[in-house]
Amino acid sequence: ETGVxxxxxHLIKTRGQQVTLRCSSQSGHNTVSWYQQALGQGPQFIFQYxxxxxNGRGNFPPRFSGLQFPNYSSELxxxxxxxxxxxxxxxxxxxxxxxxxxxxxxGPGTRLTVL
Amino acid sequence: xxxxxxxxxxxxxxxGDSAVIKCTYSDSASNYFPWYKQELGKGPQLIIDIRSNVGxxxxxxxxxxxxxxxKHFSLHITETQPEDSAVYFCAALTGFQKLVFGTGTRLLVxx
Numbered sequence: 001e002t003g004v005x006x007x008x009x010h011l012i013k014t015r016g017q018q019v020t021l022r023c024s025s026q027s028g029h030n031t032v033s034w035y036q037q038a039l040g041q042g043p044q045f046i047f048q049y050x051x052x053x054x055n056g057r058g059n060f061p062p063r064f065s066g067l068q069f070p071n072y073s074s075e076l077x078x079x080x081x082x083x084x085x086x087x088x089x090x091x092x093x094x095x096x097x098x099x100x101x102x103x104x105x106x107g108p109g110t111r112l113t114v115l
Numbered sequence: 116x117x118x119x120x121x122x123x124x125x126x127x128x129x130x131g132d133s134a135v136i137k138c139t140y141s142d143s144a145s146n147y148f149p150w151y152k153q154e155l156g157k158g159p160q161l162i163i164d165i166r167s168n169v170g171x172x173x174x175x176x177x178x179x180x181x182x183x184x185x186k187h188f189s190l191h192i193t194e195t196q197p198e199d200s201a202v203y204f205c206a207a208l209t210g211f212q213k214l215v216f217g218t219g220t221r222l223l224v225x226x
């Protein structure tokens with residue numbers, strides 16, 4: 001069974017640029033959630049995708065957007081990067097027949113630095 | 116809004132001692148409470164979870180207790196080992212499968 005994978009591992013961008021982060025869900029999982037983890041803090045929910053649709057969103061501005069593909073992999077896009085966007089971005093996958101499950105399994109994360 | 120408080124923020128124990136981390140949640144509709152262990156440079160790893168229909172769950176040296184009336188849940192680690200050293204996060208599932216995390220506890224187990 002393949003776990004959750006994310007790419008790239010590290011990324012450095014400058015303020016105002018755009019970034020795309022990628023996530024492959026665990027085998028058999030159909031739901032992907034994205035979280036932002038600032039240094040020294042707990043992860044904060046950005047949004048969740050189920051059946052290629054956004055299934056809920058946290059308190060993040062519209063410049064944070066996402067996609068889910070038919071193979072359940074997902075992308076997180078952030079436009080107009082700000083210094084405060086520097087964080088570890090985590091993807092978590094989950095699944096149960098008929099809808100999202102409770103257990104969420106995290107990938108290793110992408111460390112984004114905005115200069 | 117939903118909130119999870121976690122204490123202590125740091126915890127130092129000697130190898131073989133027990134460690135207890137406590138969390139309080141605000142959303143009375145929450146019904147699922149996972150605990151994650153995060154090592155440096157890695158993503159959070161699910162170590163144990165509990166659902167609202169049970170009061171306690173145990174897995175080898177790790178146990179979790181839940182008091183729904185008081186909205187408290189706790190992680191108990193017995194016979195701690197140096198490899199237990201990490202940051203531990205509690206979380207509560209709210210609304211549409213959204214996990215709300217505590218602020219984390221840095222556990223240091225000294226040999």
